Amino acid sequence: xxxxxxxxxxxxxVTATLQEQRAPKTCxxxxxxxxxxxxxxxxxxxxxxxxxxxxxxxxxxxxxxxKYPRAGIEDRSFKTNMNAxxxxxxxxxxxxxxxxxxxEGQFREGPGGISYVTLLARLNGDHPNYRKFLETCxxxxxxGKKRIVYRRKE
Amino acid sequence: MxxxxxxxxxxxxxxxxxxxxxxxxxxxxKKSLPLQGSALHAKWCGPTFFxxxxxxxxxxxxxxxxxxxLMPPGSVVWSPELGxxxxxxxxxxxxxxxxxxxxxxxxAQIDGDVSELAKEAFRMREGGSKPLxxxxxxx
Numbered sequence: 635x636x637x638x639x640x641x642x643x644x645x646x647x648v649t650a651t652l653q654e655q656r657a658p659k660t661c662x663x664x665x666x667x668x669x670x671x672x673x674x675x676x677x678x679x680x681x682x683x684x685x686x687x688x689x690x691x692x693x694x695x696x697x698x699x700x701k702y703p704r705a706g707i708e709d710r711s712f713k714t715n716m717n718a719x720x721x722x723x724x725x726x727x728x729x730x731x732x733x734x735x736x737x738e739g740q741f742r743e744g745p746g747g748i749s750y751v752t753l754l755a756r757l758n759g760d761h762p763n764y765r766k767f768l769e770t771c772x773x774x775x776x777x778g779k780k781r782i783v784y785r786r787k788e
Numbered sequence: 789m790x791x792x793x794x795x796x797x798x799x800x801x802x803x804x805x806x807x808x809x810x811x812x813x814x815x816x817x818k819k820s821l822p823l824q825g826s827a828l829h830a831k832w833c834g835p836t837f838f839x840x841x842x843x844x845x846x847x848x849x850x851x852x853x854x855x856x857x858l859m860p861p862g863s864v865v866w867s868p869e870l871g872x873x874x875x876x877x878x879x880x881x882x883x884x885x886x887x888x889x890x891x892x893x894x895x896a897q898i899d900g901d902v903s904e905l906a907k908e909a910f911r912m913r914e915g916g917s918k919p920l921x922x923x924x925x926x927x
Binding site: 679683740775 | 826828829830831832833834835858879880881885886912913914915916917
């Protein structure tokens with residue numbers, strides 16, 4: 635079974651499945667830094683998506699390994715659009731972000747347009763808190779920043 | 789020139805109405821004033837916040853005048869398609885979600901520096917929605 639993580643946002647926890655077949659090195663790196671806790675806030679260019687406010691401390695040698703489809707991105711599925719429950723990793727210009735979409739999203743690097751991202755994990759839709767978690771995510775748009783915790787689920 | 793007074797949270801600023809460039813839309817805006825509600829920060833358009841309007845003179849005007857897609861800092865833009873009145877505090881773009889770009893009507897331009905407004909908008913992103921109001925400024 636693929637490795638599982640638990641994500642807790644504002645007291646609501648859900649599980650997600652790491653997408654190890656698509657991005658084994660990125661998933662392994664993320665797993666290695668867990669547990670990871672910080673603040674998240676809603677994005678302003680990419681739609682129904684929120685992001686980490688501080689750089690995620692992925693190992694330094696991770697992103698330099700990947701040049702295609704763009705620097706730092708391991709997933710070659712050319713993913714820019716995001717669906718509800720996608721957990722993505724973005725590397726750009728020295729920034730490491732983990733973002734979660736709770737409805738339709740399309741990753742954009744500011745006014746410059748869309749960018750490729752790595753699909754890191756997907757929320758498990760059969761988890762009893764799945765819907766409540768997405769509702770909690772959506773509230774970030776009007777409530778402001780909240781604390782998130784990523785943990786290993788072993 | 790007539791001016792619009794915009795208040796977001798604790799920051800008040802003035803914008804010059806662009807009556808010559810967008811006469812019908814500015815007239816509809818003036819009929820719609822005063823406006824107040826909870827500001828929402830854009831999810832798709834970048835550094836801009838907006839008020840959703842549902843039943844104002846602006847909503848009854850489908851035409852886009854003085855059209856704009858790239859919203860420079862300080863621009864006040866009405867989107868007939870979205871029914872949203874935007875204030876940009878840095879370079880922003882008018883998007884209809886993932887479907888693509890839109891044109892809106894540039895109604896007014898904030899006079900001078902928008903840095904205090906930008907700080908308040910960022911505080912809104914971090915701390916949650918803030919009250920937003922528009923009224924015709926005293927001369």
